[in-house]
Amino acid sequence: MSVKKSGGRPANEEASAALKAAALRLVRETGYEKVSIAAIIAEAGVARQTLYNRWDTKADLILEAIFEATNSYAAEPPLDSAQDYRSQLEDFLIKVFEHLKLDGGTIRSLIASSQQDAKFHASFHAKFVLPREQMMTLMLRRAQDQGALSPARNVEVLSTMIHGAFWYRLLNRGVLDATFAKEIVAETFA
Template sequence: MNEKKRPVGRPTSAEAGTALKAAALSLIREKGYEKVSIADIIRTAGVARQTLYNRWNTKADLVLEAVFDETGRYAAEPISDDDRTCRDQLEAFLIGVFTHLETDGDTLRALIAAAQRDAEFRAAFYTGFVLPRERMVTDLLRRAQEPGELSRARDPEMLSAFIHGAFWYRLLNGGSLDAGYARAIVGEIFGG
């Protein structure tokens, strides 16, 4: 008999992590962050509670990673590209972000609302989601200064804050986030 011995304990698998993130996103899109429990997520994913806790410490950690992964599918970090100007890279990045918000705008609004009521979640949301996006844009703007595409007299961190403020404000107030708005933001940053 050629029977494989089962290892002690349950192995962690990429499929379980993927299932948990998909379940978390689906449930939060449907019910909102605060109305979704860990029990709901593990039941929907079809995994054991410990499987979730082997990967994430809290529901917030899981949700933020799921949202971050989803955002990365639409708007990956802009990398140095000799064939495209930084202006064009920023425009493409913002269009990707706005495309993602067509799907997950309600989810992000729910996460922002939850962050206002829960200091621990707010810190996790800022560190795990907001800050990395700000750094991506700030780094791109710094790269734009190297060849003179953006004046060295401009402050990339402040410009990044302006960019994020513009689209977060519009997101929170139900305004349109589309390619035209992305081009308008980029036009204000780079001029012309």
Template sequence: MGEGASGRPVNAEAGKALKAAALQLVRANGYDNVSIAAIAKAAGVARQTLYNRWATKADLILEAVFEETHNYAAEPDFDTDKDCRTLLETFLVNVFNHLEIDGDTLRALIAAAQHDSGFQASFHAGFVKPRERMITALLVRAQDTGELPSSRNPETISTLIHGAFWYRLLNRGALNPAFAREIVSNIFD
């Protein structure tokens, strides 16, 4: 079992309770209207228990959202007979479904990252980069299977995909299956 900052064993149940309480409160009240004290109280733990695991509210919410993202859009399964076009479309639809629930929270985390360079680095490394790697790996596979021409740069295409949906997220544009199909069509057609 791991140890917290104080050297005491980390209680995994307390961590789960804190993440669940944080997501529930932020979804119900908005990121800016939720305090560390409210999260700790809702989870039934002391504030210090929270601070033993996360430096800031943003760090806690980021981890909770990241874990929740895996429930919707885990890494595409390459051990399938589905083509890469289908895998990418399914992945994007799942991401967009998650954003229906946590879009406001994610927008708040993006705003927090603009004011805190340490959190910005955590946000990029812990949330943005893993998603970029997943899509880039899928596009590399598409090249390997001949679905995508070898002359196309998977990293650039991944950046364009992310740019499209981050732009829509930040501007509260439609993120739906039709948009996922449109993105995929522009890559594979």
């Protein structure tokens, strides 16, 4: 993700893992805005330069930690799943919403940061938003290819609409739960 490439010795994976774990734990406990770089490096037990050898900003570090957490909650369903496409999408959305209950505040803060910093916006879009959007579009395309979704439906637009629905609720602190996931799936496959 945003780990810098440099000459010299390879990045210490233990230090990177410690920094991501510390950053994620602190933002979950106190909120993104209240967490400082100093607090993260103290919690991780590393030098400040260790962090800056890997990430340009606090936002870049948190983004990578959140992206990894997101993938542990809601990874792309396997191609060989025996589950029908409606159930796959519903289960996927429920897992996404479970993750947003935990890290929604941090993601809202990252979205705010991305609106104020063009470089971080590009990074946030490329490393978080776009991969999740591509995953959703691929799920819908597979459903369409197998006849579960009408060939007349535009899967890119459907993917955007699904993301729009839950990003809107996330940003407005609306309810993201299994009922909403079922409603999205019902509309998608209507």
